[in-house]
Amino acid sequence: VTPDSSHVNVDYLVIGAGCVGMRIAIELKRRFPDCSVLIIEKEPSIGVHSSGRNSGVLHAGFYYTADSLKAAFCIEGNRSLTQYCEEHSLPINRCGKLVVAGNPEELTGLDFLLARGRENHVDLQEIDERSAKEIEPRVIVHEKALFSPTTSTVDPLKVMQAYVREAVDLGISIRLSERFLSAEVKSNRVKTKNGWIEAGYIVNTAGLYADRIARQFGFADKLAILPFKGLFLRSDELSGSVRTNVYPVPNLANPFLGVHITVTVDGRFKIGPTAIPCLWREQYGWCDHFRFSELTEVGRVEIPLLFRGGFDFRSLAFQEIRKYWRPNIVRQAAKLITGIENSGFKTWVKPGIRAQLVDTRTRKLLTDFHFEGDQRSLHILNAVSPAFTCAIPFASYVCDRIDTML
Numbered sequence: 001v002t003p004d005s006s007h008v009n010v011d012y013l014v015i016g017a018g019c020v021g022m023r024i025a026i027e028l029k030r031r032f033p034d035c036s037v038l039i040i041e042k043e044p045s046i047g048v049h050s051s052g053r054n055s056g057v058l059h060a061g062f063y064y065t066a067d068s069l070k071a072a073f074c075i076e077g078n079r080s081l082t083q084y085c086e087e088h089s090l091p092i093n094r095c096g097k098l099v100v101a102g103n104p105e106e107l108t109g110l111d112f113l114l115a116r117g118r119e120n121h122v123d124l125q126e127i128d129e130r131s132a133k134e135i136e137p138r139v140i141v142h143e144k145a146l147f148s149p150t151t152s153t154v155d156p157l158k159v160m161q162a163y164v165r166e167a168v169d170l171g172i173s174i175r176l177s178e179r180f181l182s183a184e185v186k187s188n189r190v191k192t193k194n195g196w197i198e199a200g201y202i203v204n205t206a207g208l209y210a211d212r213i214a215r216q217f218g219f220a221d222k223l224a225i226l227p228f229k230g231l232f233l234r235s236d237e238l239s240g241s242v243r244t245n246v247y248p249v250p251n252l253a254n255p256f257l258g259v260h261i262t263v264t265v266d267g268r269f270k271i272g273p274t275a276i277p278c279l280w281r282e283q284y285g286w287c288d289h290f291r292f293s294e295l296t297e298v299g300r301v302e303i304p305l306l307f308r309g310g311f312d313f314r315s316l317a318f319q320e321i322r323k324y325w326r327p328n329i330v331r332q333a334a335k336l337i338t339g340i341e342n343s344g345f346k347t348w349v350k351p352g353i354r355a356q357l358v359d360t361r362t363r364k365l366l367t368d369f370h371f372e373g374d375q376r377s378l379h380i381l382n383a384v385s386p387a388f389t390c391a392i393p394f395a396s397y398v399c400d401r402i403d404t405m406l
């Protein structure tokens with residue numbers, strides 16, 4: 001990095017220090033130790049958005065179709081992040097996970113998930129109600145459940161802090177409070193509030209803003225990011241009161257897993273998340289980070305979806321918005337385990353917002369990871385769940401693709 005802060009020259013520039021950007025930067029520096037790698041992050045600290053505010057679940061990989069990138073990286077991501085936590089003495093709770101049928105209709109959904117799990121070579125066991133209760137005495141099961149022994153939970157912020165330490169030790173520069181403002185594509189330079197950065201190669205991993213940045217480079221045409229808010233409620237119960245994660249059978253028509261019970265690393269548990277459509281990208285609270293331009297931009301995508309969605313956006317939106325009212329989240333969680341009452345959930349956890357990509361022509365949500373690029377820049381556009389689990393092998397795959405494009 002050249003010392004003059006108004007004009008910097010680097011080999012690789014990564015925009016956005018979430019888990020995906022951090023892992024890609026680390027992978028690039030490992031492959032090309034003599035090259036300079038710079039990460040710019042608009043926030044004054046790391047993990048302010050989804051990488052620091054997610055459920056912290058290392059997923060096992062049985063929700064995704066076998067031909068997807070998610071399936072390709074989830075098992076390996078789970079394994080490598082588990083190993084990473086062990087090597088870096090980061091807390092990990094190997095609590096496993098139950099997916100439970102709540103009624104006779106959901107048994108078919110359970111069979112479907114089991115088949116997907118087998119196709120993806122995931123360790124997944126079909127068990128009866130009695131065995132499920134041996135794993136988690138409070139669980140409510142209609143006849144059958146699936147048990148995933150490899151699902152575990154970590155503290156996402158601690159993982160992010162370890163990534164930063166690793167990056168700095170390798171000699172990667174991280175500039176906080178440095179926001180990408182615009183791009184000059186011909187010279188592959190970007191403008192930030194502190195000046196210009198010229199880069200041999202640019203990787204855009206800007207999460208909720210990745211589509212906007214990609215469009216400046218001529219990508220993400222007809223694609224837009226829709227923000228969906230995930231609210232969680234923390235249980236007042238003591239550590240150890242629930243032993244394992246408990247999930248419902250999801251509606252696989254949309255990419256969200258439904259309100260579930262997550263056992264956190266400290267052994268306590270939280271319920272959520274919701275998937276409430278936001279009106280602008282970082283709408284964490286009612287007015288937080290309000291930007292009129294984003295309201296109109298998001299509205300242009302969401303309003304047509306209400307009337308002519310390629311999926312049932314209207315039902316999803318109305319069903320999810322109702323979960324702003326605490327008892328509606330609690331009611332969903334009470335279908336999964338016994339002893340769940342409104343009085344036990346007084347504290348909201350910091351919400352996270354999913355950067356979900358939608359195809360504005362078909363009006364469908366993209367379910368798999370998606371990226372576009374050329375020999376000068378690459379844009380990660382749909383790093384939705386389980387990108388936190390997958391980040392290590394996904395970064396390696398992305399760097400292979402950069403290699404082939406250069």
Ligand SMILES: Cc1cc2nc3c(=O)[nH]c(=O)nc-3n(C[C@H](O)[C@H](O)[C@H](O)COP(=O)(O)OP(=O)(O)OC[C@H]3O[C@@H](n4cnc5c(N)ncnc54)[C@H](O)[C@@H]3O)c2cc1C
Binds near residue numbers: 016057059231353386
């Ligand atoms: C509620 C919720 C629960 C989830 N649970 C799980 C889970 O249990 N397991 C799992 O595997 N995944 C989970 N996920 C998904 C996971 O968190 C994300 O897939 C992952 O964090 C995406 O990482 P990222 O690096 O792409 O994005 P981010 O973490 O959003 O990082 C992008 C970064 O880019 C920065 N940025 C944006 N614009 C600019 C700009 N103009 N200039 C400079 N920097 C910029 C942002 O400030 C941000 O730090 C969950 C997500 C949510 C929201």
